[in-house]
Amino acid sequence: MMSDLKVYSMASDPIYIGTGGYTIGRVDNTIVRDPITRIPKIPGSSFAGTMRFYSALKLQSAFKEEYRMNPSKRKVIDNLEKLFNNNLEEWMKYEGNKWSMMKCAGQDDKPNEYYENDEEIEKMDSKKSGHCGHCIVCKTFGYSKDSKSQQGIAFFSDLNIIFFPVYTREGIMWITSKQLLEFAEISIEGVEFPQGEKVIVVQRSEKNKEGNINLGWLNLPYEIKHYPIADELPDDIKKYIQNKIVLVPDDLISHIINSNLEVRTSVSIDPLTGASKVGALFTSEAIPRGTVFYGDIRLIERPVSNDMPSLSQVEAMLKDASRYYESFGIGGMVTRGFGRMKVFIR
Ligand SMILES: [Zn+2]
Structure with missing residues (x-):
């Protein structure tokens, strides 16, 4: 049997699961990513x-x-x-x-x-x-x-990201893509996914049918559609993200997630003196609060x-x-x- x-799962703090020792660009402490999609995850x-x-x-x-x-x-x-x-x-x-x-x-x-x-x-x-x-x-x-x-x-299994929070002019929105939804076995029958550089804002108010939306630093044209994508989620997650979902093309999702990770700079503290160590500034990236x-x-x-x-x-x-x-x-x-x-x- x-x-x-x-x-x-929904992150209530930034989540840091380190790879132990890599430095990529300006980040000292990098997090675990899927080797193919490069999307961060929580390993099983x-x-x-x-x-x-x-x-x-x-x-x-x-x-x-x-x-x-x-x-x-x-x-x-x-x-x-x-x-x-x-x-x-x-x-x-x-x-x-x-x-x-x-x-x-x-x-x-x-x-x-x-x-x-x-x-x-x-x-x-x-x-x-x-x-x-x-x-x-x-x-x-x-x-x-x-x-x-x-x-x-x-x-x-690993815990993979399905909805990722991004700052926009309209407040925080959660991005996802066809691939992420399919993996999570969320029913997408009848859902039309965006092509090219256009994104689809799901279930928002009717007042602007089309326009531009910024996802972090990226500015993209959007249109509004009505799909019941959040319906299968637990109520405690659904209440935050419903009407704030943005469908983005599969080939953009990893890029947007990776450029909107939380990056923090911390100071190493000397445990004996309580003072900060000289030259001990370090940066860490993390999956932001609100990620599903x-x-x-x-x-x-x-x-x-x-x-x-x-x-x-x-x-x-x-x-x-x-x-x-x-x-x-x-x-x-x-x-x-x-x-x-x-x-x-x-
Ligand atoms: Zn035991």
Whole structure:
């Protein structure tokens, strides 16, 4: 069995996911881009990695203090509901979760330790062990041990841009193109896409049927059409962008996005003196606040094992964990006000 979850996301801060070390032109810290379209994106590996962390965090924070502080109690847990409070979500009651630790969130630093059964569970030491290999986090995102290795249930695509905010004389508008909409599986039946240098403003007021519009520094002729393009989006995204969408030709979209990225100059601070380091100015580019992304998460049920969480438990966990992106964000420079975004999983 398989199920596909759609992911829509809107950046509430600029998003910075660095390539680590390239310098392009005047920018020191460049972001990850699709190698073919050159459009920036959030790699599936970053999205999955933070989701793993937030899932483990959600699970651990829901468990009672006494359980976390007293690992020896793990042995006697026959019924999770007896120990954990009754307000636990259904996915948190998955049997294997009694092995779960915060360590399940990150890289496995003890891949050779594996505990097979309940008698051995008391040997576990949350300070020493790596992934537990039993809980819903390990089962969903996969783990690798000396004796056992298991691919996860969930596979994360990249989060690609579908609507990108650009300053215009008319206020902020969101640009998109045929290619971006098709990729996001947004229905475009009957939609006429612009050719040449003309753009189409979707669903704006009737008062100017034609004219010119500036998308950043680019000034382009436009005409108005009425298409229900934003209708499939979550309401919390739709309310910002509907009536402010501009369709641009596929061969212009990458160009416009790349010339309207956020570029910030920062100063490196010496952590000992608190003063700025001499000559330590650096520039970073980022995907701007308001950008809308689309991706998917594929859940694949493994018929071989009988002790796996159900796909609906996994789906519920991912939906719960995704709320952490609003407060803790994704990517780099989160302490400088980058990275927060709203994530909607359907
Ligand atoms: Zn685990």
